[in-house]
Amino acid sequence: MNQPQDTTPAISVRSLVKTFGRGAEMITALNNVSVDIRQNEFFTLLGPSGCGKTTLLRLIAGFELPDQGEVLLHGKEIAHLPPHKRPVNTVFQNYALFPHLSVSRNIAFGLEMLGWDKAKVTATVERMLELVKLEPLANRMPDQLSGGQQQRVALARALAPEPRVLLLDEPLAALDLKLRKDMQLELKRLQDETGITFVFVTHDQEEALTMSDRIAVMSNGLIQQVGTPHDIYYAPETRFVADFIGDINIIRGEVNSTSDGSMQVTLAGDLEMTLAGTASVGQSVAVAIRPERSHFAVVGAPETLSARVTDNVFFGAGTNIHLMLNNGQGFIVRIQGQESGCKPGDTVAIAIERDAAKVLDN
């Protein structure tokens, strides 16, 4: 029982640089990216379009060679290996099912290429069909399947050879919302059942937050932050991460005094709080606060920000109250239901939850 855990990362990417084109048209798709992806982890690459997610995945799969840096799989350098020599499989965004092969032949393809014997191939294909619940469709051709079914075949095909790592490039992007939610759960279940490391690409922050063990937020070829969904959501380190994920208030603060890792900051010229972080006295910093972690308080109560209501926006599950702070910056407070009890022009006081305010790096 007490065997030492193997803590070698499943994938370790070190100082990867990848550029496309030459001269004036050169694009740096990855600009010195390093990240460790743990074994059996559901790891998500999240970022806006064009930030380099697919490029990173293709470097891991072997479809592209890096300009610099290395890719380690369970501690072994693989950057020089061609794709068919890497125990890594990909689920492509457009599924890339072989149109001339039936569902079961598609799933068997990788196994046959590996030279597995017939009986083992048949058994594995059957197990995979069961896993993705496609037994009745085994003999269909890909063009006779719905989008969601094709997606499952692509998954089964990539899982069948039992790769050490499964790469998924926006596999749910083409599905409608309902199916998407179902597939999110299904993917999570598959990952639990197989114990394979998943590297999942998405530009949908909600998807990333629900599914992942850890998330790497990328922008412009850089990794901005790596952390658990909770960290990424409540403790964004950079302005980009804070902005990219969910609604957030970012307000100005003045540093009054500092002491060993914490500092006194005056928010919006109104409220003094003790926040974690280091900056020099007199410096102006950006402070992020989630709308659902601030609340209304009695006007004039201590430790509150005063503000004026500008708008009420009902969005179904709740209402966003748009406010204007004393320093002219906007602020949003989120409440449950529709009854805010305040109207534009009212003066209100905002209390901020403990630890809800986070100083951003830049």
Add this chain to the structure above:
Amino acid sequence: MVAPADISPTSDSQKLARARQIDARRKRNTRLYLLLPGLVIIGLFGLMPLSITLVYSFLKPGSYGGVEWVFSLDAYVQFFVERDIFDDTLSPNWAYISIFSRSIGLSFGATLGALILGFPTAYYIASKPAHQRNFWLFLITLPFWTNLLIRTYAMLIIIRDQGVINLALMNAGIIDKPISILYTDTAVFIGLIYSYLPFMVLPLYASLEKLDLRLIEAAYDLYASRFKVLTKIILPLAKPGIVAGCILVFIPGLGAYITPELLGGGKKLMIGNLIAIQFGSSRNWPFGSAAALILMAVVMLALLLYVRHGAKGARHG
């Protein structure tokens, strides 16, 4: 004021059925009109000459060409068997059968050659960026800008004993006697490949261009080597182009006239030449007609077998 008959379900479903009928008729008719011009051309210039040929093949030859309107199976009999002029005994007529099999062999070889040469060419063009492909396709179609006869004469000049190739090889001291290519099967073979290569490349290109490169990546990702990617993914997906290209080369190759006439020097006959002679110097129109129809039958049989086999292959994946 209420008109219950109008909103009853039966009348609604009747209306829908009527609408469906009209819709179906409209679709059918539209298709027919679209088909008509093509049908007229094929009927007038395709089926009519074919019928004439069919009728002629069952008549007796006229002494100065043309036909005599007397029913006879002689043309067909003559094709397969020889009647001894002295004792009227019958023996298989190997002369014509061998011309037939030589033609099939040559055309088959040329088809294979064109496929082997054309596939890499088409693949190369299809893998170029879109704006460069047109240039390459233009180069492929360039030979069509000149008459086949002239191009074949040009080939004749290149490969003859005193031709460019032989002179160059002799001047370089590689050979001291010209290699005779002209008026051999080899010359006809090379000529056929040259003449029909574009007909192979174009359909191959058309199907390779549609090939999704991500499928190739997916195959590599699933542990396929380069060779396996070719045989398991690229070739099966290019199959429609391969079949079309082979048909487009094999059939005209089988009936080729100019190439064997010039490069085979009239000694190495192919079916096309045999048929032409019957309508020319031999003045045996019924025999020419019969030979043409036998050729057609062979081709159709081959196609039928191929399509049957091909369809089965596709179903089994």
